[in-house]
Amino acid sequence: EDARPPAVTVLAVPGLPAETILDVAKDADMIVVGSRGAGGFKKLLMGSVASQVTHHAHIPVVVIPAEES
Template sequence: MSEQSSYSIVVGVDGSPSSKDALRWAVQQARRADGRIDAVMVWDTPAFYDWPMRTAEQLDRATNEALRRIVRETADEADLIRISTHVARGHPAKALLDAAETADLLVVGRRGQGAFTHALLGSISQYCVNHAPCPVVVVRDAKP
């Protein structure tokens, strides 16, 4: 009887090209280390007054469906067994750091945004690099 690997990778997925690239990178790393992946997608309550009202359960369900679809579209069939999915609520950086609390590695994508947008919104990937409890790999979107 073989022992199950304890090497764990948390990867943030938001549907962007860079997050899909981050998931692909994490899958390759998990293969090498015989590890497991926790793919995490985060939602927060929209700050728009005209946003269609949905319950938290509906948003959880919709986010989970989107995450599972992205994982199926991005990872090879043989690698799906390594990947679990997790939906979190709140600020993406905080939720990813919470998910990575016991992980060996955190993998996030980084979209190339302009300096003005970066100054206003900050960078989830930068925040994770500065505050994560484990090593962080940032995968940049290959397309500018």
């Protein structure tokens, strides 16, 4: 038995992560993304996909933080 509710769609799509997520989610009700929690200088250089998605999405975005180890 599938654990996902029938209203959830999961896609694997190639492309630039934030741009592709926003493009594919145009008709979605919500975006859910994970966050690895990269911080400091590394985050400034590379940017954060979750941050880009939350700043540019026109629908609600839920960010699931990485577990602390």
